Amino acid sequence: MRYLFRKRILRAAAALLDATGLLWKLASPRRGKNKGPRRFLVVRLDHLGDVLFASAIPQLLKENEAGCRVSFLTSSAGAALLQNNPFVDEVLVYDAPWFARKKGQASGTLLTLLRKIKSGKFDAALCPRGDIRENWLVWAAGIFERVGYGVTGGGFFLSHPLAYRSGAHEREHTLDVL
Numbered sequence: 001m002r003y004l005f006r007k008r009i010l011r012a013a014a015a016l017l018d019a020t021g022l023l024w025k026l027a028s029p030r031r032g033k034n035k036g037p038r039r040f041l042v043v044r045l046d047h048l049g050d051v052l053f054a055s056a057i058p059q060l061l062k063e064n065e066a067g068c069r070v071s072f073l074t075s076s077a078g079a080a081l082l083q084n085n086p087f088v089d090e091v092l093v094y095d096a097p098w099f100a101r102k103k104g105q106a107s108g109t110l111l112t113l114l115r116k117i118k119s120g121k122f123d124a125a126l127c128p129r130g131d132i133r134e135n136w137l138v139w140a141a142g143i144f145e146r147v148g149y150g151v152t153g154g155g156f157f158l159s160h161p162l163a164y165r166s167g168a169h170e171r172e173h174t175l176d177v178l
Contacts, residue, residue, distance in 0.1 A: 002164065004130075004151045014153030017132075038065055041122040041143065043073045043134050045096045051078035053171040054128055058087035060178055071120060075099065092116060098133065110137075117141040128174040130164065132157070147177055 003011045040061050044054040051074050058070040071090040072082055079093045094113045118141050125138035130149030135157035138146045147160040155161040162176055 017153045018156055038068045038123045039121060040068060040070045041073060041125045043125060043127045044078060045075055045094060045134060046099055046129060048077055048081060050170060051081055053174045055082060055085060057126060057178060058085060062087050114141055126177050128177045
């Protein structure tokens with residue numbers, strides 16, 4: 001696995017975490033096939049430009065999965081961008097503390113967010129960013145299919161970890177998740 005960290009110590013820490021991740025993999029949620037329309041969660045908690053690239057995902061899901069329901073987990077700034085998207089059924093808002101520019105800007109607690117995601121009973125989560133915190137979040141919420149990258153470690157939290165194409169544009173990484 002190639003990690004995106006510049007510092008050697010962070011790359012080593014991510015590699016060590018992934019090496020011990022087999023225990024997490026064994027404890028991953030298992031669930032049978034859901035009957036009825038599938039429920040998808042798209043996770044993009046970071047910057048507006050990245051949310052904009054990911055805003056095409058709901059349309060592509062709806063075109064290829066008849067009757068599916070698509071929820072989008074994003075920041076409050078990203079929520080404003082998705083407000084009138086006809087392909088997004090629900091927008092979940094969470095201002096992640098790790099992206100807050102000023103201390104105290106985070107919205108709600110991670111535990112509250114986790115409960116909200118669990119209550120959505122999602123079948124699949126798409127995490128185009130590759131952030132270990134987002135990968136953990138969808139795993140901890142019990143989502144059966146989790147697709148994304150493990151470029152900051154935590155690929156073992158995903159049921160379908162993807163190979164990260166070095167040098168590709170962010171929009172290409174986003175589309176690769178589909």
